[in-house]
Each structure stands twice: as C-alpha cells, then as structure tokens.
Amino acid sequence: MLQLSNRLAWSLMALLSVAVALVSYRYLLGIGPLAPDILRNAFRNPWLNLHVAGAATALLAGPGQFVGPLRRLRPQVHRWLGRTYAAGCIVGGLSGFVLAWGSTAGPIATAGFASLAVIWIATTVQAWRLALQRRFAEHRAWMIRSFALTFAAVTLRLGLAVLPLAGMSMLDAYRAMAFLSWIPNLIVVELLLARQRGLAAA
Structure with missing residues (x-):
C-alpha cells in the first residue's frame, strides 16, 4: 500500500511539474496570457527568459531523477538527466535572484523569492558535489531537498489559485506565497527524510 501511495504521489508531482513547465515556456515564445x-519586472530583460528556460527545464527533468529503475538500468541517462536538472536549477536560481530585486510586489516578495533562489542553488550544488564524491545516499537526500524547492513553481501557482478564494487580494496572496511556496515544501521533505532515517535505523 505504501509503495502504491508513493507511486501515486510521484505521478501527481510529475504531472503537475510537466504541466507548469510547459505552460511557463510560453514566456519564451511570447504567446498566450502573460x-x-x-512583464513589468525591472530586470525582465534578459533575466525572465533565462529564469523560465532554467526553471522550466528543471521541472521537466526533476521527476525522472527519482525513478529507481532508470537509476539502476540506465545510469548514464540518469547522470545526463541530473546534469540537465542541476544546470536548469542554477540558471533558474541565479536569474530568479536578480528578478526578485525587480519585483513589483515590494520588499516582502523580494525577500521571499531571493531567499528561495539562494537556498535552491545551495541545495542543488550540494547534491551535485555529493554525487561527484559518490556519496549517493546523501546525494539523494539533497536532491530531494533541491526538487522540493524546484516544485515551488507548482505550489506558487496552486496558492495563487486558492488564497484569493479565501478573500485575500492577489497582491497579498503573491507576497504570502513568496514564502509559502517553498518553506512548507522543505518542512514536508525534512519530515519524510527523518522518517526514512528512523525506518533505516529500526
């Protein structure tokens, strides 16, 4: 039952990640509702396109990193997918940090998204470093943390859809989600990792 629930959770995560990534690419093409x-971000050019390209690519590549058979049977594919993911995170994080300072939503949004960018880059670099050192158990834990931050792109959009229904203005919702899009993700991941460590030690 637990394995089935894990597969369902992964499937939902992957579906949402792919959907948000594909929709986000519209900024690169300049089509659809933007x-x-x-678009009024003070640092839009060229940082918005770089952010979309990096973050959306990380969203597409990320779920595949957690497919066990792919890691075991096609390690070369797993490594190249991981490099693509890490590059997307770093490009998305660096450009996201710049964009945070040009946000039209004010200093709260700037603080939330700039913090996300810094921690996103740091967790990804740590995961990459541990993989190079062949410390694969630690690498996996840090990659999970990294993807929890990548998945902020999804939770941001979910929050912006839900909070206005509770009576919050879109501006206040956006400021709140600058933090709520990623802090709860990390808390959930840390609880899951702690649970795994407890089961391994039992």
Whole structure:
C-alpha cells in the first residue's frame, strides 16, 4: 500500500511539474496570457527568459531523477538527466535572484523569492558535489531537498489559485506565497527524510 501511495504521489508531482513547465515556456515564445506584473519586472530583460528556460527545464527533468529503475538500468541517462536538472536549477536560481530585486510586489516578495533562489542553488550544488564524491545516499537526500524547492513553481501557482478564494487580494496572496511556496515544501521533505532515517535505523 505504501509503495502504491508513493507511486501515486510521484505521478501527481510529475504531472503537475510537466504541466507548469510547459505552460511557463510560453514566456519564451511570447504567446498566450502573460502576467502583466511579471512583464513589468525591472530586470525582465534578459533575466525572465533565462529564469523560465532554467526553471522550466528543471521541472521537466526533476521527476525522472527519482525513478529507481532508470537509476539502476540506465545510469548514464540518469547522470545526463541530473546534469540537465542541476544546470536548469542554477540558471533558474541565479536569474530568479536578480528578478526578485525587480519585483513589483515590494520588499516582502523580494525577500521571499531571493531567499528561495539562494537556498535552491545551495541545495542543488550540494547534491551535485555529493554525487561527484559518490556519496549517493546523501546525494539523494539533497536532491530531494533541491526538487522540493524546484516544485515551488507548482505550489506558487496552486496558492495563487486558492488564497484569493479565501478573500485575500492577489497582491497579498503573491507576497504570502513568496514564502509559502517553498518553506512548507522543505518542512514536508525534512519530515519524510527523518522518517526514512528512523525506518533505516529500526
């Protein structure tokens, strides 16, 4: 039952990640509805396109990193997928950090998204470093943390859809989600990792 629930959770995570990534690529193409506030970012050019390209690619590549048979049977594919993911995170994080300072939503949004960018880059670099050192158990834990931050792109959009329904203005919702899009993700991941460590030690 636990294995089935894990597969269902992975499937939902992967589906949402792919959907958000594909929708986000519209900024690169300049098609479809584009958020006016994002387009008014003071550092939009060229950082918005870099952020979309990096973050959306990380969203696409990330779920595949957690497919056990792929790691075991196609390690070369896993490594190249991991490199693509890490590069996407670093490009997305660096450009996201710059964009945070040009946000039209004010200093709260800047603080939330800039913090996310710094921690996202740090966790990804740590995961990459541990893989190079062949410390694979630690690498996996840090990669999970990294993807929890990548998945902030999904939780951000979910929050922006839900919070206004509770009576919050879109601006206040955006400021709140600058932190709520990623801090709960990390808390959930740390609880899951602690649980895994407890089961391994039992």
